[in-house]
Amino acid sequence: MYHARFQNDPETKMALIVQKYGGTSVGSTDRIKNVAQRIARFQAEGHQVVVVVSAMTGETNRLIALAKEIQTPPNPRELDVVVSTGEQVTIGLLSMALMELGLKARSYTGAQVRILTDDAFTKARILKIDEDRIRQDLNEGHVVVVAGFQGVDASGNITTLGRGGSDTTGVALAAALRADECQIYTDVDGVYTTDPRIVSEARKLDRITFEEMLEMASLGSKVLQIRSVEFAGKYKVKLRVLSSFQDGGEGTLITVEDDNSMEQPIISGIAFNRDEAKLTVLGVPDRPGTAYQILGAVADANIDVDMIIQNVSRDGSADFSFTVNRGEFDKTRAVLEGVKQHIGAKEVLGDKSMCKVSAIGVGMRSHPGVASKMFRALAEEGINIQMISTSEIKISVVIEEKYLELAVRVLHKTFNLDQAA
């Protein structure tokens, strides 16, 4: 179990910790009992503990499937009524498990806390948390167990925060309670330099900045829900990712950027996204509004566009390329064929077998040579770069999917990520 920090610092010997346990961590009654034992050890050290839990694995999917048997798509208000029961079961069971260990415990649904949200059912945003009742329970020695992923709107309707929203509940509670730390327990023991299934030398990071974590999360690293990271960054909540199945690790601490950026590694990790597809409209007349006409039609069809590139060719027409999720490829292509007629473009090309690989690191702000180093490393392996996109702390390339593993391994090595910082 991770606990060194609080014990070693006499000033914060008794801390207020928010712990969040995901669906696999509470996936059976035995696992719920294990979680209770972990919480009990924290309390025994003198800490106050607020626990946020998800629904037991599979439960949310079971409930959504029931709803879809009745209505497609299910009414959002009623779907939230149905789906929110998943977490409600877990809070009751975990509270019982804590009592069985002799602890005082009390469960709260989102509405009971009261976690006030807007009324955007199935994807509500937290507006305000009444923390008085929780604080009173903590002061009376209770472990407080809160249902993640859910809240209540101003009219008393049950809302949910959307998938992965339990992380956001944990961070928002930590912010409201000014907790010393928000610990996200998951089935991995921290954030890695890249996926260890692809690069065996991948190394767990002790620290990562919020910005880097945001880029990692948005690129398909499933450790933390992206909104919870934004939230934590905004409210300066100390966030730590830990394994709920291993004891002793310190996980990965997600922090604000260190002022002394000399000590930052240039690149913190290599992220990737396998399911990319690329579409190109060739010979787009070079006049104002065509980009909007193309992307507007795609947005109207509810398709999310990721990377966008336009380059003007010498004959006064432009080539316009962008990437979408592979599952949207056929739909997007059909939309573009329609747009092509309308704007007088020449041709629509597409390739379903693309992927995106990114090098991420706040250190690249002060190290300008990163991009060229990355492109050279890929070129040396014969990997052709199809699209490039950069931000302050990220360089992404779109390449053919068959090169994905090779590219990730090469970049991991190029930026010395296999060596401890």
Place this chain on the structure above:
Amino acid sequence: MYHARFQNDPETKMALIVQKYGGTSVGSTDRIKNVAQRIARFQAEGHQVVVVVSAMTGETNRLIALAKEIQTPPNPRELDVVVSTGEQVTIGLLSMALMELGLKARSYTGAQVRILTDDAFTKARILKIDEDRIRQDLNEGHVVVVAGFQGVDASGNITTLGRGGSDTTGVALAAALRADECQIYTDVDGVYTTDPRIVSEARKLDRITFEEMLEMASLGSKVLQIRSVEFAGKYKVKLRVLSSFQDGGEGTLITVEDDNSMEQPIISGIAFNRDEAKLTVLGVPDRPGTAYQILGAVADANIDVDMIIQNVSRDGSADFSFTVNRGEFDKTRAVLEGVKQHIGAKEVLGDKSMCKVSAIGVGMRSHPGVASKMFRALAEEGINIQMISTSEIKISVVIEEKYLELAVRVLHKTFNLDQAA
């Protein structure tokens, strides 16, 4: 479908109806769709409909089993948090099914309605129902779908009303809304003169009084939860039992007693309870307080006693007999062996194979010969009566279980219950 009454009466052409559907009626998504169609037909006739639903069959037991895997017995507050999710799933699904048929529908948990209860978790009693929100929804053309069996205490804790409590929710809502009728849909099409599995001539009753229904319910006729019948009698709610699997029946109407008791049948039904056990303490010293010493010890062991008989014998000592549920027999016997020493009684006897058969009818108030007619009919079949207990509208006998079917058939015929009233 039953609807004649409202249609034929122009004064009440548009009625407010509360309908309650039990677990088997909503046991699958297909059954939920069927329930939605029935509700749609009522609304199409111009009625306002409030629906109370139970958890889907098996769901409550599944949740209780999960809780027991963690804590035995489960903490009552947390058990209510867990178990109340069963009905919450059903209200969401049924509301979706109604919308799928083009109706306006809105679901409410007990807490959302607000069904205020005391804080006796797992067996709470309803104190007050805020009906404003429901009434507003009805006036806007919504079908209102309410979770049965649950409420909320003054501190905002989730409570449940105990098993079968969904009937009580239905009746309490009907009382609060001054509904024209509370319809309880179940898997039988009404209340019968006795169990048709034992007497093939058993006849569905068109009407039964609250008092008779109470006696039937308390004797194991599982059609209605006993507290809901008390509640309906107290608040003069017109209660009707109907089948959710058949259309066209009028079920059984449960009414206040008709003033013109000349038209009442003498006996309305023969009820029975199979799982009885009889215990007798022989030679109890005949001094004040011994009955209390015996029954107090039994009550302390949490054993419910049903029929009690004490007769004083000529040697100045008494024999004390009572019945308990068969499952409690061994435990009760052990308690009595301890008490025997303490009070100086002679012997404890017991018989596990007993049953109770009762003739029930408000008409016996004005017909004094019922008991002797009943005893003679049993005697003619050679059935020995072991204990007798009577109330104003009920005569019960305890007999050996092997005579149960014979006794029920004989009494059903003796009181002409196979002939339409």
